[in-house]
Amino acid sequence: MKKVAVIGLDCADPDLVEEFLPGLPTLGELIRGGSFSRLRSVDPPITVPAWMCMFTGRDPGELGVYGFRNRVDYSYAGLGVATSARFSRPTVWDELGRRGLRSILLGIPGTYPPKPVRGLLVSGFLAPSTETDYTYPASLRGKIASWVGEYMLDVRNFRTEDKGWLVEEVRRMTEQRFALARRLISEKDWDLFAMVDMGPDRIHHGLWAHHDPGHPKHDPGSPFRDAIRDYYRFLDQKIGELLSDLPEGTQVLVVSDHGAQRMEGGIGINEWLIREGYLTLKAYPEEPTRMGDLIKRGLVDWSRTVAWGEGGYYGRLFLNVKGREPQGTVPPERYEELRSELAEGLAAIPDEEGRPIGTRALRPQELYREVNGIPPDLIVYFGDLRWRSIGTVGWDRIHFHENDTGPDDANHAPHGIFIAYPKLDERRERSILEVHDLILSLMGDKYG
């Protein structure tokens, strides 16, 4: 039976891979001798739930996980971080384990707290620290410390103008993650190896403006102009080292959960709702304040509120429905009418010059095969994800060209990468939801 190694690169972008390919000997060899496709992510194309969608073959609606934080009930403040406990559908490693096959799982977002697996598991970056039981078995934690020292779950203090420091930290994390990967695959039995390195995501968000001449903040004289390219070269070298340790005949998949694109600005979703009369505050804050804080402080007049929103790389909009939310105002019979009105209104928000930006407001029921848990009523891609959603209130404007949470140059794009070596087929595009069945198929199960 074939071993499968999945090398996950969070946010690795197909256009960048093609652009940098002449300087990427490892990926170049894999692509020339294998298959290279664009990998369509889920909606929203965001790390959680996208990786778990890949490894379960289930869409966010089926998983009931629509982002890093999800409503846990219909209260206004009831949001919870999506931990492994939220993912109840079997993963590919659960299914392989039932067949007696062993998996090594490293850094996959959505795996903290670690569940028992046949094999071993090192949680992703939602583990609060390495002081917690972030591995299965728990005793693996001590071995990791003895192998690589203090294990980096992520780059801390990522929002910084000190780009030199950030580049070094991202490289340090990648170096260590690949070193640990090599140690694990060399010392432990496995049939499936799957890892995720967060480095590409962190470097894109931190340095995209330095790389992209089309970015509004691009400085052609920046000393970090080639930092992303150089990071991809570094990553290529680390992948090459890892591949050299894999047993002959291993099927290699290099994948990402989504791509990246320049971020052109932000739209204040709650500022817009206030301006249009859909959201009413008891007192407008004197300084920028998070929506969650306004809710907790009782500053939202729910009796005069139709909808409120959450910020992030994409927007989430919730309607205040009578009989559903504690102080709902929207009669259920008017729900669809108001949802459509809001979707159209959001889609029509132009930039400051009055030019359309191509916003899309999506209904979960039209995106997913099932809708479980509590989804947002609308998922909003401002500027088709070239603008982020600003949730804070107190700015007295809706357009932003700086981030309310610190410097960030990039947003997510719907296509990631899929490289398979040896070659599978000639397809140029596939879905992230196919990967689960593909792995099982490669490992001897019937496809699909």
Next chain:
Amino acid sequence: MGEKKAIEIDEGIVQAIEEHLSELSAGSVEEYVEAVLRERLLAEGFLSPYSPEEEKEVEQHLRDLGYLD
């Protein structure tokens, strides 16, 4: 990770775990039992994945990363 407390469980269960520690990928009976119970309690919502301080830290990290605001 909290303090450890001794409990008694059926000997047959202990033996089965001991015989299959390798397949269960655990270093000891205690390690396996604790992991299985933790998973079950988390799934039922009887145990929180984070302490309140940890949850605040994780949310702040997600905010710093741009996933939330």
